[in-house]
Amino acid sequence: MFLDTLAAHCRQQPHKIALHFQGGAPISYGELDAASARAAAFLLAQGIKPGDRVAAQLPKCLPFITLHLATMQIGAIFLPLNPAYPPRELRYFLEDAGARLFIADAARRTQLEALLPELPALERAHFISAEENWAGAGGPLPPPPREPQQTAMMLYTSGTTSRPKGALISHGNLTANIRALHQAWGWRADDRLLHALPIFHVHGLVVALHGALHAGASAFMLPKFEAAPALELLQSGAFSVFMGVPTMHRRLYNQANGRRIDLSHLRLMTSGSDRLPDDLFFGYQRVFNVTLLERYGMTETGMNLSNPLHGERRVGSVGKPLPGVEARIVKPETEQPLPAGEVGELQIRGAHVFRGYWRQPEQTRAAFSADGWLRTGDLGFCAADGYFTLKGRAKDLIISGGLNVYPPEVERALLAHPAVAACAVIGCPDAEWGEQVVAAVIPRAGARPSAAALIAFCRERLAAYKCPRRLEFVEALPANALGKVQKAKLRAGALCPG
Ligand code: MLC
Secondary structure (H helix, E strand, C coil): CHHHHHHHHHHHCCCCEEEEECCCCEEEHHHHHHHHHHHHHHHHHCCCCCCCEEEEECCCCHHHHHHHHHHHHCCCEEEECCCCCCHHHHHHHHHHHCCCEEEEEHHHHHHHHCCHHHCCCCCEEEEECCCCCCCCCCCCCCCCCCCCCCEEEEEEECCCCCCCEEEEEEHHHHHHHHHHHHHHHCCCCCCEEEECCCCCCHHHHHHHHHHHHHHCCEEEECCCCCHHHHHHHHHCCCCCEEEECHHHHHHHHHHHCCCCCCCCCCCEEEECCCCCCHHHHHHHHHHHCCCCEEEEEECCCEEEEECCCCCCCCCCCCEEECCCCEEEEECCCCCCECCCCCCEEEEEECCCCCCEECCCHHHHHHHECCCCCEEEEEEEEECCCCCEEEEEECCCCEEECCEEECHHHHHHHHHCCCCEEEEEEEEEEECCCEEEEEEEEEECCCCCCCHHHHHHHHHHHCCHHHCCCEEEECCCCCECCCCCECHHHHHHCCCCCC
16 A cells, blocks of 8 residues: 555655755655654544544645645545635535544634634644644554555545535555556656645645655655746756646746757656647647656546656647556447547546545446446547547536636536526636636626626635636526527637637
8 A cells, every 4th residue: 555655665764855845854754754653643632533534724834744644544534625715615625524623724723713613523623834743742553544445535526516525535546546657657766756736636645746755756845836946946957757737837838938948857747637738748849858748637536547658648648548547438328438539438447446425425326337437527539559539528627727617616606696697607718727717697687796796706705716717797698498508609609719
């Protein structure tokens, strides 16, 4: 299991640097182990038991990581939450997950404390700073979970429902995923990862951070991605691996501003979480002398498909199934496999596929085909030589800067406003963000809301990245015979110019 591999590194190379947060002291594997053990003792002292949910809404800092490792170590379920969630959204996650313990940023204490009495399952909230080292906690720890089925983490995602649901990721899922990536991407103990992603998502937490720790490698942790310093660090020659979403790669590319900067000393630069635009793939080759390795994953599975470390990295393609992963393209109506080259739904099977959604048996059933394949909701085809290419989404989903935004969730927030009679939220193409959230709103008769007021209303309810960047008032929305808004028509119309 992942935790066992990490424990072995901690024993065998206690002095090697595991993590180095920018502006802080390097943390050795031995120190990481000791701090995680103290965090585990802290959790036990709080009465946390296997299966309990421990929620954390923290900036990117060492205590977040030690808490994550400690929670999994004692068999409890780690629930990482985006610091961008406003209190209202946060309350939903804590309530739905039935979190017993909530660890939050001391800087937000006053804002968050007001929430706590509304959460009966929550026994304690604990506010910490980035310097927290769980000092004082001690005592014997239980052995790490042995059962691959046991849930390690819970990550919220929305899909087609208007409320997010918690995807349950088991220890076996994490282990299968990280082993596959280790093999496919040739992770090495002497790798040095420049870590610029948030760590409350699969990409930054599992693919990047677990990837480095599983290899016994070192990660330099940037609290936030900023193109200019990140490019300087990449040029410095100190790193061998970098992972980003297309928006980050776009900003790095723009930062070069036409100068040729050779980054080919990095042995691996990957792109994921959203489709990599072709011009950026070629632009990277020209400007950085790097062929980005594009891969495909999702919260429910971790990574599924990847272009190869050695061999052809095909522009526009997300590559082939990772070791241990099965992928197929089926006709959506019949779920029968389609021949090479035909577009259908991508379905996935393997030990890395999640267990189901927390307390959502219906949604869990709907996520899988009758013969047990995960329905990804992504459309694509498989070429005769086994490379997969994605062609769109069956689900109504927007991806902005590598973050998923689910229109029903945004529509729900807008409809809560008394001046909104009806609305539709779509993604319009955007050079920097991939897509931008745009809303079309029909106001109630007699109401004259302003776009700014409605956007501000959304921002009280939803993280800023989910809120419309643009909001237009319309008299009608294109609907089909059943009254369902035809989003494709909206996307093709004046709302999405260009
Ligand atoms: C920030 N903002 C966004 C945004 N990120 N708006 C739309 N989409 C986003 N993704 C907004 C903020 O709310 C703010 O708005 C303004 O942009 C600047 O905020 P910021 O925090 O300074 O943004 P910035 O640091 O520039 O962030 C951009 C980014 C970040 C690209 C670095 O979005 C990011 O780290 N994205 C990666 C997401 C990720 O890890 N996805 C993986 C999911 S896992 P205002 O109005 O308040 O000023 C997954 C599976 C898989 O998908 O396969 O990997």
